[in-house]
Amino acid sequence: MTAPELQPPAPPTPVLQARGLVKRYGHVTALDGADFDLMPGEVLAVIGDNGAGKTSLIKALTGAVQPDSGEILLDGRPVRFRDPLDARRHGIETVYQDLAVAASLDIATNMFLGREVRKPGLLGRVFRMLDKKHMREESARHMAALKIGLRSLTQPVESLSGGQRQGVAVARAVAWATHVVVMDEPTAALGVKESGQVLDMIRRVRDRGTPVVLISHNMPHVFEIADRIHVQRLGRRVAEIVPGEHSMAEVVAIMTGALQVSDGKAVVADKGAAEAIGLS
Numbered sequence: 001m002t003a004p005e006l007q008p009p010a011p012p013t014p015v016l017q018a019r020g021l022v023k024r025y026g027h028v029t030a031l032d033g034a035d036f037d038l039m040p041g042e043v044l045a046v047i048g049d050n051g052a053g054k055t056s057l058i059k060a061l062t063g064a065v066q067p068d069s070g071e072i073l074l075d076g077r078p079v080r081f082r083d084p085l086d087a088r089r090h091g092i093e094t095v096y097q098d099l100a101v102a103a104s105l106d107i108a109t110n111m112f113l114g115r116e117v118r119k120p121g122l123l124g125r126v127f128r129m130l131d132k133k134h135m136r137e138e139s140a141r142h143m144a145a146l147k148i149g150l151r152s153l154t155q156p157v158e159s160l161s162g163g164q165r166q167g168v169a170v171a172r173a174v175a176w177a178t179h180v181v182v183m184d185e186p187t188a189a190l191g192v193k194e195s196g197q198v199l200d201m202i203r204r205v206r207d208r209g210t211p212v213v214l215i216s217h218n219m220p221h222v223f224e225i226a227d228r229i230h231v232q233r234l235g236r237r238v239a240e241i242v243p244g245e246h247s248m249a250e251v252v253a254i255m256t257g258a259l260q261v262s263d264g265k266a267v268v269a270d271k272g273a274a275e276a277i278g279l280s
Contacts, residue, residue: 013076021070023056030056032235043212045222048232062094063087091178095169097185103158108139111172142175163194182213
């Protein structure tokens with residue numbers, strides 16, 4: 001009697017997917033049949049030259065714009081986000097480049113901005129008093145989980161360094177995200193030390209099981225932190241790269257159209273462009 005053949009395990013379902021997204025602004029096509037796949041527990045970097053459509057892609061995935069056609073799936077099920085609040089209700093949190101923090105308010109208040117917790121009973125229902133003690137305790141717990149060291153949660157955000165402010169924004173996103181955290185240029189305008197701290201935070205978010213979408217122009221940071229790289233060009237995904245299988249120069253060349261990926265290998269797509277950057 002022969003042993004039954006073992007079936008290979010089914011591939012995991014992507015947490016967030018897009019298929020054939022199209023977005024036009026008048027005569028300009030920002031997304032031209034764009035696809036996207038974010039797998040569980042990974043850091044996926046999204047890169048692309050100016051005008052590649054990566055901003056429109058991320059805005060579509062987070063509810064900031066409505067695609068003209070195509071499909072977005074969350075845990076394999078079709079969804080349509082009416083606005084960013086709708087995406088947040090589905091557990092997708094975004095850390096924008098400007099952080100969207102209230103500089104004059106303290107850290108705990110920023111953590112619960114728009115989600116303030118009222119005291120139980122009449123004090124909360126009738127007098128609408130906030131439960132500041134609970135919010136401080138929960139904020140401290142999230143900060144500790146991401147190993148963000150701050151002197152006091154009652155200090156205003158404007159008194160923090162750039163890296164610490166980024167930490168507050170990241171901790172707030174992680175506290176509320178049940179599916180995905182999107183980070184838009186999180187190391188922009190930060191020094192070497194603070195950038196390193198932010199990259200460490202991203203690793204800890206991933207290690208907690210929350211997948212991260214990282215939009216970045218900083219290729220060394222992308223290669224240091226990303227599990228996979230989504231390359232966007234001319235409104236669509238042209239490649240998915242695993243760092244280590246391609247050099248940084250090759251990935252930049254794919255992004256600019258000098259190379260293309262065929263059967264997992266980078267091959268010349270534009271001989272003149274490839275020669276200009278020394279890859280031909």
